[in-house]
Amino acid sequence: MVGSNSSPPRPKWRKVAYGGMQPGYDDNHTDETFLEGMVMNASVVKRDMLKVMLDSVSISEYLCIVALVVLVWTYTLSSALDENSLLLIDISLLVSGFLILLFTQDMLSLSLLLHYALNISFFIIGLYVLAPIYQTLTRSISSDSIWAVTVSLLVLHLFLHDYSESTVKAPGVLKNPALTSCISVNASVVASVFIASRLPSRLHVFAIMLFSLQVFLFAPLVTYCIKKYSFWLHLCFSISLMALTLSFVFVLHRLLFVLLLSLLVFVNLVCPYWLIRIQEYKFEINGPWDEAKLCFDITD
């Protein structure tokens, strides 16, 4: 341009839009102030391998819980477990779960206890009344289809499960669960109904339904409470659960054992390593063009 050669110092370029074209500078003028407001990776946290591994333990813990449920199903379907021992398992699980909840939660009150007892008794009575319906629900469908549907439902359940906290909340929690975790709970309930419908007697159906629902609905709550109470307790509990499950599966079937073991290794070792590795590709850009965030809550 003409202005650039003239002897008096040309006016400094300013980052403004008003006043027309700035004398001596083209509209596509780009200098060192360009992109100076850009901030990269402002909110990226450095992750520690050990911490990620310890965090992933809760996933493998839940995987083991589901594997144990499937074990009980297969033993019941092959008549290795009769209804009385099933009911015994139910009652011991119920009592131990209750005790864990009571010990880990701070507020230990009679009214809460009553509240729990009332709800559970309603739940059990309802289940007992509905048991004959469940028993004949899928009589016209072959067992293979039922197993296929159950496996896919369980995979869906595991995929959508909320591993960070529990879908069934302790009373007094305001936050609603996410849609995906609700779908996950429903998938597990349907899977248990399908399995129960293959059983010979009404008491069998009742016992297996009670068992599955107890585990699927309340096990996340119990493990969540344990984790909140003490992380080391959670770790010990998880590791012993894993050992227990692996040994049971080893007795049942070698291939399944290898599969479960490799799944646990994948979840606890490979995935954390992978996450740490792909962290370096993380690329966040922030700058003056970002939409401003409101610093207060909107109560709609």
Next chain:
Amino acid sequence: MGGRDSALQNQKHSILMVSDFFYPNFGGVENHIYYLSQCLLNLGHKVVVVTHAYGKRSGVRYMTGGLKVYYIPWRPFFNQNTFPTLYGILPIIRTILIRERINIVHGHQTFSTLCHNALMHARIMGYKVVFTDHSLTGFADSGSIHMNKVLQFTLADVSQAICVSHTSKENTVLRSDLAPEKVFVIPNAVDTAMFKPALERPSRTEIIIVVISRLVYRKGADLLVEVIPEVCRLHPNVRFIVGGDGSKRVRLEEMREKHSLQDRVDLLGAVPHAQVRSVLISGHIFLNSSLTEAFCMAILEAASCGLLTVSTRVGGVPEVLPDDMIVLAEPDPSDMVKAISKAITMLPKIDPQVMHNRMRELYSWHDVAKRTEIVYDRALKCSDQNLLERLSRYLSCGAWAGKIFCLVMIFSFMLWHLLELWEPADDIEEAPDLILSRNCVELERCCRKLNNPENQKNSSDTI
């Protein structure tokens, strides 16, 4: 300027403006296209606008100054956008390009699918393409990641790009990987003749704060809900006039009920663009609470009416006005209340007429058109490239996206050649240019200078 530039200035372009957003709707983009076209017509260029049909408004219309508008018969399906069919509009765009002897295609706005499609076809047919970005987009959510990829596709082969503010330029360069030298910053302007201050200065006994914006989240309606009661509490002589409608209007009404401010906060509902000035001139301070804004034309309109502006410091807003004409605040209620208090103390020093005169010097659409003309000249000087060279540019857009983009372009190329066979360019009739009476008046003046009676008679025939 040298002789080369003056030679360029004589060269008149035929420009096709493409966007989904145009009159009868009103907004920043619509205004920009309209005023830019009018001023380009004044400079002697030929301008044709292409947009989609609005209700029954379909076909070819003429607007002020002989601005020809093609409302192509495609219905909008979402947010005033046509359905992105990729190739659906190729035949009609090609016909318009040939009929109107276009040499530059100028697309507007990232969110316009019509613009993206038209630019893509124009590029494959070898036209020079300019793109104007009117808005800012983030990088984090899935919607904007997708939008940014589409923008990268469109801008991969664009001749020149224009942004409305420096912040917008930074944003566009980051989103599209375009070379910063290819991106020009040409702001919007304001029609100062339309936004004049009131003849008599509004009284100072009561201070009126005007807000005109859509009442939605992005425009910061939630900030207003927090700010208005606090300002009313601190300053008993302040009144608010809020123009605009939207999903957050209910919250403002609730706020008014809750703090019993019915007599101090007027909610006008949607204000037609023609009445914006009459609302503006009844106030002293204009409040803009947007959370994101590439340029903000509303501030210009308010400043042109002589109002002192208080605005959130977001996007390109800090570049829009000199510091003594605007009070900026962080998008945080307490800071905004402080800014409004500061603006109230500044008010006695503000003379609306002086402010208006300053705005006339700072912004004009003619200046915008002249600067855009330079961009067009640059675009025309860009060398022509064959298909292969262009495809390599698309290929570099991404591992997967690049290959998909290439396929899309190759298919567009084949379709274009198929169309050439089916309906050869020579068979398409060229539209005669409209000769306007205003041009005739100029012609008449020239003729009178020549003092040739015969010419004078001819020109009066054409009127």
